[in-house]
Amino acid sequence: MTKHTTQHATEHTTDRTAKRTTRILLASTLYGTATLAAALDADRFAPADRTILLVANNAATPETTPAVDEMPGFELLRGRFDDVLSWNEAISPFHPGGWTPRADDLPLWERHLRMLWSLGDDDIELAVESIQVNPAMAVAQIFTGAPVDVYADGLMSYGPTRNKIDPLVGTRVRRLLHLDLVPGLKPLLLTEFGVEPEIVPTEVFVKVLAELGDATDELPHLDGEPALLLGQYLSALDILTAEEEEGLHVRMMRGASELGHRQIVFKPHPTAPARWSRTLEKEAERLGIELTVLDTPVLAEVIYQRMRPALVVGCFSTALLTASALYGIPVARVGTTTLLDRLAPYQNSNRVPVTIVDALLPDLDDRPGVQSQEHPLPLAELTDLLRAVGFAMQAKIYPGLRPAAERYLSTRLDAHTWRYFKRRRLTSLALPGAVPSQLAFIPRNAAVRRVAKRARSFKRAALG
Numbered sequence: 259m260t261k262h263t264t265q266h267a268t269e270h271t272t273d274r275t276a277k278r279t280t281r282i283l284l285a286s287t288l289y290g291t292a293t294l295a296a297a298l299d300a301d302r303f304a305p306a307d308r309t310i311l312l313v314a315n316n317a318a319t320p321e322t323t324p325a326v327d328e329m330p331g332f333e334l335l336r337g338r339f340d341d342v343l344s345w346n347e348a349i350s351p352f353h354p355g356g357w358t359p360r361a362d363d364l365p366l367w368e369r370h371l372r373m374l375w376s377l378g379d380d381d382i383e384l385a386v387e388s389i390q391v392n393p394a395m396a397v398a399q400i401f402t403g404a405p406v407d408v409y410a411d412g413l414m415s416y417g418p419t420r421n422k423i424d425p426l427v428g429t430r431v432r433r434l435l436h437l438d439l440v441p442g443l444k445p446l447l448l449t450e451f452g453v454e455p456e457i458v459p460t461e462v463f464v465k466v467l468a469e470l471g472d473a474t475d476e477l478p479h480l481d482g483e484p485a486l487l488l489g490q491y492l493s494a495l496d497i498l499t500a501e502e503e504e505g506l507h508v509r510m511m512r513g514a515s516e517l518g519h520r521q522i523v524f525k526p527h528p529t530a531p532a533r534w535s536r537t538l539e540k541e542a543e544r545l546g547i548e549l550t551v552l553d554t555p556v557l558a559e560v561i562y563q564r565m566r567p568a569l570v571v572g573c574f575s576t577a578l579l580t581a582s583a584l585y586g587i588p589v590a591r592v593g594t595t596t597l598l599d600r601l602a603p604y605q606n607s608n609r610v611p612v613t614i615v616d617a618l619l620p621d622l623d624d625r626p627g628v629q630s631q632e633h634p635l636p637l638a639e640l641t642d643l644l645r646a647v648g649f650a651m652q653a654k655i656y657p658g659l660r661p662a663a664e665r666y667l668s669t670r671l672d673a674h675t676w677r678y679f680k681r682r683r684l685t686s687l688a689l690p691g692a693v694p695s696q697l698a699f700i701p702r703n704a705a706v707r708r709v710a711k712r713a714r715s716f717k718r719a720a721l722g
Contacts, residue, residue: 280380281306284345284397286314286354288329289557290387292470293411295335296463297385297435302456303407306383310375311339314354314393315346323528329555331470343375345393354393359400367400385409389431389448390420398427408448409435409458412576415445416644417610418652423451437463439579440614442637446648450655464584471563476554480565484521484550485514488558488572489534491527495608497600498593504537506593510571511538513592513622515545519569523550525558562587571622573597574608574615582619588631590622591615595677604683605651613647613678614640642666647678653687667691 317323386394542549558577620627649659
């Protein structure tokens with residue numbers, strides 16, 4: 259880790275005549291840090307006596323992967339924070355993604371961190387990402403009673419909370435700060451606790467990203483406006499095999515070539531194997547494409563500013579929506595039908611991002627759709643779809659969404675919308691679409707659901 263600022267340590271150990279407020283902002287990505295910087299610039303946070311950026315490096319091997327405060331452009335965001343501290347150093351040798359403090363140890367950890375970070379008896383306010391998992395959950399548990407803001411920098415905020423959150427944490431969440439990636443669409447995340455969403459202004463966020471773009475001098479200069487291909491390393495998530503993902507990248511290149519693009523830039527995932535780039539290089543040579551592979555760890559949004567691509571192609575990356583919603587760049591998707599089928603279990607938190615991209619963005623093979631960039635699904639229909647998907651994913655957390663899900667499934671299921679659901683999942687929840695149409699006369703009521711539940715319990719007992 260880089261050397262962290264300690265200039266406030268002395269002043270925070272003296273002059274305790276007045277109660278002070280320290281805000282701790284937890285970030286694990288540069289994109290998330292930019293979101294926090296934009297929220298601060300837009301006065302989405304009340305004034306505090308001290309603002310700490312707490313950096314968590316969640317990489318599988320943090321020792322060999324740059325942390326947020328070591329990435330190009332971070333220094334331009336640095337001035338928004340009084341101190342930059344390391345969560346990895348605070349809990350070493352534990353890993354941020356896998357460590358949870360024991361309940362009996364929470365007071366000891368809070369006392370330790372207050373001493374380590376010179377917090378004294380300050381009132382603490384937290385802003386964290388991904389509250390459902392560590393390290394955000396660990397930080398929220400340690401600072402028991404501190405109010406929590408959650409900020410979301412991706413499409414998952416439009417989906418359900420991925421697992422049940424301890425009410426001692428969930429009831430402390432005051433709001434959900436999020437980017438307006440799908441204008442008008444209201445996030446579902448944390449609504450089980452009555453949490454209201456609050457938009458981080460797009461123009462302020464774009465201005466922050468422009469600062470990062472100005473700081474990056476390592477991108478190659480290209481004449482013209484290339485097509486940009488976004489890699490995601492889906493095989494690491496066990497969604498695709500490595501060979502299938504290589505094939506997906508080749509499909510991206512071929513599709514862009516068929517649309518007339520002769521200059522193509524490929525932005526691989528930072529941890530993706532180098533051989534993928536070589537596969538694309540061979541295909542580019544065969545197609546007569548001028549291919550540039552970026553190995554510089556920069557945000558896709560920085561590339562948008564510096565290269566102004568004519569088209570962005572990806573699978574279900576949030577960067578597809580930032581290209582479209584924030585920069586007005588044409589986009590196209592590839593492979594979402596396969597992913598909707600492969601995601602397992604049905605509750606997989608990637609399901610909502612894939613659903614949104616599939617529903618809103620044109621397929622790369624749909625040339626008229628790519629050229630027109632018209633959204634095939636109105637906002638109201640997208641909202642209804644996501645409520646049904648959200649309930650099917652987390653029925654126990656959002657029981658109030660059952661009527662909306664039943665309404666959608668009983669009127670909207672067709673050859674196209676079936677891709678967003680699984681008959682087995684609908685059957686387990688006694689939802690419309692769960693049984694073949696010839697058996698649709700069976701009433702969908704509480705009694706039927708009880709019988710289905712009892713049948714499942716007998717089946718599990720028999721298998722056990």
